Amino acid sequence: MNVKKALFASSLFLCGVGVLPVTAGLPVAHDESEISSPMPEQQKKKRTITGNVTDGFTGEPLIGVSIMLKGSSDGTTTDLDGNFSLSIPVKAQLEFSYIGYKKQVLDVTDLVVANVKLESDNEMLAEVVVVGAGTQKKVSVTGAITSVKGTELHAPSSSLTSNFAGKLAGVIAVATDGEPGTSSNFYIRGIGTFGGRATPLILLDGVEISSGDLNRIPPESIESFSILKDASATAIYGARGANGVMLVTTKIGTENTKASINVTVENSFLKPVNEVGYVDGARWMEIYNEAQLARTPNATPKYSQERIDYTRSGINPYVYPDVDWYDLVFKESTMNQRANxxxxxxxxxxxxxxxxxxxxxxxxxxxxxxxxxxxxxxxxxxxxxxxxxxxxxxxxxxxxxxxxxxxxxxxxxxxxxxxxxxxxxxxxxxxxxxxxxxxxxxxxxxxxxxxxxxxxxxxxxxxxxxxxxxxxxxxxxxxxxxxxxxxxxxxxxxxxxxxxxxxxxxxxxxxxxxxxxxxxxxxxxxxxxxxxxxxxxxxxxxxxxxxxxxxxxxADNTFYFHGQLNYENTFGEDHGVTAMLMYMQREYRNDVLPNRNQGLSGRLTYAFQQKYLAEFNFGYNGTERLDKGKRFEFFPAMSLGWVVSSEKFWQPIEKYVDYFKLRGSYGLVGSDETGSYDGAAHFLYVNNVNLGGGGSYSTGPTYSSIYKKGPSINSYAVQNAHWERVKKMDIGVDMT
Structure with a gap:
């Protein structure tokens, strides 16, 4: 690494990398007029600012970054550790530039220390995807993950979940109620369970929330929205990953930036697109008679011609009513407002x-x-x-x-x-x-x-x-x-x-x-x-x-804790390794007895030259719903990826398809919520007995024995109950 830094520093000396040959803190004059020209009073007052420049994703220090005082020829470069020091006026802006990274301008009006993170200007390499309990560069992801920005989910509606349809690949959104503010039901790649909850696990900044909570989050607050679909992406959630996982990450501020205020005010007009058309009362009676006679030709029509004529004439709408119920109950349109x-x-x-x-x-x-x-x-x-x-x-x-x-x-x-x-x-x-x-x-x-x-x-x-x-x-x-x-x-x-x-x-x-x-x-x-x-x-x-x-x-309340150990490093130019080990426990309480989960999860990834990718995930999760000896289950998953477009043989078609990756995964995920919504007891391994007595009740294996008094069985213990296990295989192609 020291040899690499020395060679890089030598290259800076030889080619300059587009930066001026200046000494840190000392302005460079190009002609005498520039030296003798009078300086504004605020430019005469100077102070020293120090800082560090790193890669926005890896956190590695960047060597030789050009740092220029905007509107001036004064500047410096970062040293072998990414540090810099520069004498600047009281009010100033610094421009940071580096080959392969986006330029960044920093207002340093009252800063003494400025630590800057530069983003890659290669969109594919720079894009970071939120994955289970962490982040990865999109180029190295081998699981089935769809990620969108919060702005892409913006629509003139206060219901966030109603905006999913058509914007998130693999997500099926179903609006079951037209009432304003109602959340939609949504599923990832269909329904993957035979009982219990079929909707995905939703995590807001790593914490589980309900679909109703998600529905009320404004898209302006969402930084990214990731959908985890296959086993390699969801295995670390084990107990909760059988139906997929939605990861919602909210925005955070940026260091050393001015306050930015954004205001959104909307007034939306809502009008049904496809309204049901109803016939009037007289025509309704005629059609009814036609249907009746079509079935029974000799029948006496229910509605006489006299009644039909009186209804059509509107002679008395209370004796012979003709009510358009839809027009009476519903308005043609309405207005809703939203402000952020x-x-x-x-x-x-x-x-x-x-x-x-x-x-x-x-x-x-x-x-x-x-x-x-x-x-x-x-x-x-x-x-x-x-x-x-x-x-x-x-x-x-x-x-x-x-x-x-x-x-x-x-x-x-x-x-x-x-x-x-x-x-x-x-x-x-x-x-x-x-x-x-x-x-x-x-x-x-x-x-x-x-x-x-x-x-x-x-x-x-x-x-x-x-x-x-x-x-x-x-x-x-x-x-x-x-x-x-x-x-x-x-x-x-x-x-x-x-x-x-x-x-x-x-x-x-x-x-x-x-x-x-x-x-x-x-x-x-x-x-x-x-x-x-x-x-x-x-x-x-x-x-x-x-x-x-x-x-x-x-009312209900939830306590959640997790601790994780992360490791990320590169060895030489070709080998990249990441590892994660996480322990979690969760307690949800809406009754006398709480519901609890506990688990240990892990992930290991390896990338060779960012072309050949491998990932292993596991979740070892426990639930209190099952009997001793069956409470914990191991959910492993494996995925492989090959960035074909990085091979030399791809170069002839690179101008048509500049990025092409093959990936595949196979693994096991599970659910402990089987039977949660069909009247089953929370603890599946015990009999649910009603000791209230009084009144008759049915019992026995088929509930055919009827007794008048005594205890009754609400539900029987499930013998040898175990986790619901879901095997998932995924083969995918990513290309641009």
Whole structure:
């Protein structure tokens, strides 16, 4: 290494590498006029700035970097350790340039020490991909990983997960609800499990979050978004990697940069693209009769021609209704608002990123102000991201990352999907939405009809209007990272520790009115007096007073810890090695007994000339759900890669395909969440017994034995239960 530095220094002396032959700290004059010209007062005052220049990815010191005082011929170069020293004016900008790296301009107004990281100007070599518990250069990745920047997920919507479709290869996004702010369901390469959770594991800065938490993160705060698909990419998560992993990394500030403030304000217009078209009431009855006669030609049509004619003429819309339920319940369009303010920057020791987002979503429901509550959809959500990094010593860095989400949701005590179902499930001619109010009325006279016996239809208008629900939620996710460089032990060694606390809580309540149901007596109606009709009461349970529930509460909290030992080094020009060993433990509590996981994971990679790549991953994970002796499982994975475009025989077609890599992987991943959503007990190896007694119950192997009293079995212990194991093989090609 010393020989290499000496040769590099000699080459600088011989060819200059594009830098001026100057002595550090001493300005060079090119002519006498430049020496004798008067200098501004602020240029006469000088101070000395020192610093270090390193590779932005490897952290290796860069030798011979050209450092110039912008707008001047003064400058210097870095020494064999990447250090420099330069005398500069009070207010100045330094320009750093180096062959193979992007130029960087640094404002050094009040800096005494400036440590600079230069990025490679080769996009493929410079691009860094977030992988499981770390990062790798994209050129050396052998697993199936898709990575995008947060800006690519930007769309005029407060729902981040609704923007996944078509932007992340291998991700299937399904919107199951049109209600604003609702998160989509998404799957990586389909469903890879026969039971339990089929959605991927989601990690925000290394900490697990829910799809709802992810849905409310603004794209402005996301630095990168990585999808881990195959076994080699997900094996280190073992217990949680069977369905793929999503890694979300938020932005951090940059050292020695001015504060940068970014503001986004959006007002979006929302209008359904494909609306359902409904026929009018008269045509509906004609089609119904046609369908009836097609089945039974001799049948008597349900709707008489007289009723069809009266409905078409609109002679009395309460006796012969013709209701367009969709037009009555839904608006043609709505508007939503979103605002984001973020600031980032940093000094020589502290860097920061802070973001505040506000979302205001309204829906397409067209609800009039009929009661003291307004149950139109009205959702406010606030997301705060605060990332601070502090360099305690040149080798020690502490990061504090906090994501807070607060929201208030108001609307009917029914989902929009349910309301839409009632809209299309009701025909337009059976009953009107409501009858006109008369003097002295203290309640709304909703229309209805007898379905069968004493059962009535569901009136979509009342179903939407008659209830109100308010939900308030808050989530706080706080993490502390400690990154200690151990170069003093051996070069390339570092230790990282992460401690995380996550807390979520929600309160809700509902209000409602029992409706009054009426129908018009068609027998009392006469075409001679088309505006007159008699109302008939259909129920006796209506109320003029609002009923209200108690406060419903829900909460959970999570504690997570992991510590990892990383090693990265190059040997000579050809050999590159990285290694990682990580221990983790997690406790999730939403009941008396917590859910716990524990595991040990590792990764080893080797690259020869950045052409021939190999990687081995493993996860040794444990779960409390299984019996002793079966709680821990080993999940290994292996991957290989060949950068074909680096071979000499590729040169003739390099101008057409400048990068081409073959890769393949095979491994085992698992899941301990089998049966989590089908009523199974958390502890699969014990009987779930109900000792409450009272009332009859069924028991026995087939639940066919019926008894009146005594303990009952809610679920039987699963004998010899073990991990769900998923074998994954992947063959891929990367090319540009």
């Amino acid at each position: 303010v973020n600031i980032m920057g940093g000094g020589p020791k502290v860097s920061y990123y802070m973001s505040l987002q506000a979302n205001h979503d309204t829906g397409l429901l067209d609800i009039p102000k009929a009661y003291s509550f307004d149950n139109n959809i009205n959702k406010w959500g606030y997301t705060f991201q605060n990332n601070i990094a502090y360099k305690v010593t040149p080798t020690t860095r502490i990061d504090l990352r906090m994501n807070a989400q607060i929201g208030n949701n108001k609307g009917p005590n029914a989902s929009v999907s349910d309301i839409f179902y009632q809209v299309y499930n009701n025909n337009p001619v059976t009953f009107p939405a409501y009858f006109p109010a008369e003097p002295g009325d203290k309640h709304i006279k909703y229309g209805n009809a007898i379905l069968s016996g004493t059962s009535l239809y569901t009136n979509p208008y009342q179903y939407m209007l008659g209830s109100y629900k308010e939900v308030n939620y808050s989530m706080l996710n706080t993490s502390i990272y400690i990154n200690q460089n151990l170069d003093f032990v051996t070069k390339g060694l570092k230790i990282i520790a992460l401690v995380n606390w996550k807390s979520w809580s929600e309160t809700s309540y509902i209000r409602w009115l029992d409706p009054y149901w009426y129908r018009a007596d068609s027998k009392s109606w006469s075409p001679d007096n088309p505006g007159e009709y008699t109302l008939e009461r259909l129920n006796s349970s209506g109320s003029e007073y609002i009923s209200q529930s108690g406060i419903g509460r829900g």
